[in-house]
Amino acid sequence: MLKFENVSKVYDDGFKAVDSVSFEIPKGELLVLIGPSGSGKSTTMKMINRMQPHTSGKISINGKDNKSYVASDLRRGIGYVIQQIGLFPHYTIEKNISIVPELNGWSQEKIKPRVNELLELVGLDPKIYAKRYPKELSGGQQQRVGIARALASDPEIILMDEPFSALDPLTREQLQGELISLQKKLNKTIIFVTHDMDEALKMGDRIAIMKDGKLLQLDTPEKLLHEPAHGFVEEFIGKHRIIQNPELMPVIDIMSESVVTSLPQSSPEKAISLIRQRKITDLIIVDESKNLLGIVSAYDVIKKVNDIRTIEELMQPISHILQDTASAKDAIIMMDESPFGLIPIVDEENKVVGLVTRGSLLSALSSQWTETEVEVVAI
Amino acid sequence: MNNLSIWQQLTEQSQMRWREVLEATSVHIQLVFFSMLIAIILGVFLGILVTRVPKLTTLVLGGTGVMQTIPSLALLGFMIPIFGIGVKTAIAALFLYSLLPIARNTYAGISDVDPATREAAKGMGMTSMQILFKVELPLAIPVIMAGIRTAAVINVGNATLAAFIGAGGLGDFIFLGITRGIDGLILLGAIPAALLAIILEVFFSSVERWTTPKGLKV
Numbered sequence A: 001m002l003k004f005e006n007v008s009k010v011y012d013d014g015f016k017a018v019d020s021v022s023f024e025i026p027k028g029e030l031l032v033l034i035g036p037s038g039s040g041k042s043t044t045m046k047m048i049n050r051m052q053p054h055t056s057g058k059i060s061i062n063g064k065d066n067k068s069y070v071a072s073d074l075r076r077g078i079g080y081v082i083q084q085i086g087l088f089p090h091y092t093i094e095k096n097i098s099i100v101p102e103l104n105g106w107s108q109e110k111i112k113p114r115v116n117e118l119l120e121l122v123g124l125d126p127k128i129y130a131k132r133y134p135k136e137l138s139g140g141q142q143q144r145v146g147i148a149r150a151l152a153s154d155p156e157i158i159l160m161d162e163p164f165s166a167l168d169p170l171t172r173e174q175l176q177g178e179l180i181s182l183q184k185k186l187n188k189t190i191i192f193v194t195h196d197m198d199e200a201l202k203m204g205d206r207i208a209i210m211k212d213g214k215l216l217q218l219d220t221p222e223k224l225l226h227e228p229a230h231g232f233v234e235e236f237i238g239k240h241r242i243i244q245n246p247e248l249m250p251v252i253d254i255m256s257e258s259v260v261t262s263l264p265q266s267s268p269e270k271a272i273s274l275i276r277q278r279k280i281t282d283l284i285i286v287d288e289s290k291n292l293l294g295i296v297s298a299y300d301v302i303k304k305v306n307d308i309r310t311i312e313e314l315m316q317p318i319s320h321i322l323q324d325t326a327s328a329k330d331a332i333i334m335m336d337e338s339p340f341g342l343i344p345i346v347d348e349e350n351k352v353v354g355l356v357t358r359g360s361l362l363s364a365l366s367s368q369w370t371e372t373e374v375e376v377v378a379i
Numbered sequence B: 001m002n003n004l005s006i007w008q009q010l011t012e013q014s015q016m017r018w019r020e021v022l023e024a025t026s027v028h029i030q031l032v033f034f035s036m037l038i039a040i041i042l043g044v045f046l047g048i049l050v051t052r053v054p055k056l057t058t059l060v061l062g063g064t065g066v067m068q069t070i071p072s073l074a075l076l077g078f079m080i081p082i083f084g085i086g087v088k089t090a091i092a093a094l095f096l097y098s099l100l101p102i103a104r105n106t107y108a109g110i111s112d113v114d115p116a117t118r119e120a121a122k123g124m125g126m127t128s129m130q131i132l133f134k135v136e137l138p139l140a141i142p143v144i145m146a147g148i149r150t151a152a153v154i155n156v157g158n159a160t161l162a163a164f165i166g167a168g169g170l171g172d173f174i175f176l177g178i179t180r181g182i183d184g185l186i187l188l189g190a191i192p193a194a195l196l197a198i199i200l201e202v203f204f205s206s207v208e209r210w211t212t213p214k215g216l217k218v
């Protein structure tokens, strides 16, 4: 749908704001561009509708070079939402939303119902708001109009440059939620710029992390959390780690229940096949009644397979264990000290009921957070 | 005659010359009207031009500014070799005087449009012309109107000087009054001129209010 091939932007003053960026977005995806201030997010976004023309490389939309359009025609086909909103103060809300359809030559009979439809879509009653002026609306309401205006002539692509950054936190969360549900309905291709990791994790189907004009990593939120491709990415996510009241969240909610366990008398060959099959790094050792005995590292088993008879010989004790009554916060704190990067969860009889790994911790927390937010906002 | 009070002089003079006053007022209005008309057209155009070509800003606003610092009478004097004596010279000089407030306010009004509004307009696919006529000028209108009002009021005053170069107008009475030492005659020109200035002030103020987009007033 939208494709960047080695796209760079050198500003007139010689500054290289975007440096050979390549990526592709399928139709219907919401891609978040995130990075520190000045990393080139806005520039990258603005090259799509040529508000800032790129200086080398190629940007194509549905296979067609975006330089092959007349700039204003190109822009009319792409929704544009900015942080400062930029409604026309001398036009009514109705007229503000009508602009692009008018530029595109729609008839008034077609525009009128469309405006009402859009106002309802963004949660504003047309009877109340259609005839008002931007100044008579709150910031949040104005940005709803901004979104309606961008959607007016039903563009396939929508560009949003920090659309919610200037709003108060409550309104911001509300609009984030509404944009998510709107997106489910409309299935637009959206490029969403933000500097807020919480927002990125919440909104993005995929997230592109930028720094100094370079695209460092473009992945799903889960993948970014699990496998940051770059030290900076890890640091950037870490700084913004999305843990909301983890002390209130029981550890059993975030643990994985399918723990790969083995008996101590198991043969190394059998253990290796289990390790390969389940793609695990450590094997939890339990007795017949599932009581926790210790841990065996996959690495050790593979190395010593010919030297041992049973894996019990390689078993180490586990010091970092949590009761199933513990909270997610306990797991987060303990994880930092855990030598194996995992924490078995046991019940009061010391039976293994689950396992928390570094990866599952992060992804569980982030997705949990995202899901609950969506539910809260959707009502 | 010089022993009469100024009010008696005025009454006497106006009884004697009311036809001439009407005629001079009409000439005066024409001087103001035509010079303003050209100044508005050119001033707005120059104001727009300098927002599009930033390099010209200093030249145009500086140039029209210098024009304004030349004393009115001197400017009229400079014009005589070009246009000769009479109405043409007067209109040319009055026009040059009115140019700066209009050009400057047009420039300021357009420059003052919120960059976010302009960015949104461009991002939505408006052409430069559409941005100018649908967004920038409507938003700049109150400021432009204020410039025109200022220019018009100054213009009415300056137009009295047109009499010195034989262009007529209410300045004729003032001129005559001074040379003959009849104060009432001076008032005969000054009072209608002042009234004219007040009327223009009131008129353009209401035009200003009337053209201010409703969305800016709420």
Ligand SMILES: Nc1ncnc2c1ncn2[C@@H]1O[C@H](COP(=O)(O)OP(=O)(O)O)[C@@H](O)[C@H]1O
Pocket: A011, A012, A013, A015, A016, A017, A035, A036, A037, A038, A039, A040, A041, A042, A043, A044
């Ligand atoms: N019009 C411009 N001319 C010159 N440099 C610019 C211009 N716009 C942005 N830049 C520079 O390009 C870099 C990236 O800017 P931008 O894309 O706005 O970053 P971000 O949106 O990530 O904060 C910054 O260093 C900024 O100073």
Ligand SMILES: [Mg+2]
Pocket: A041, A042, A043, A161
């Ligand atoms: Mg930016």
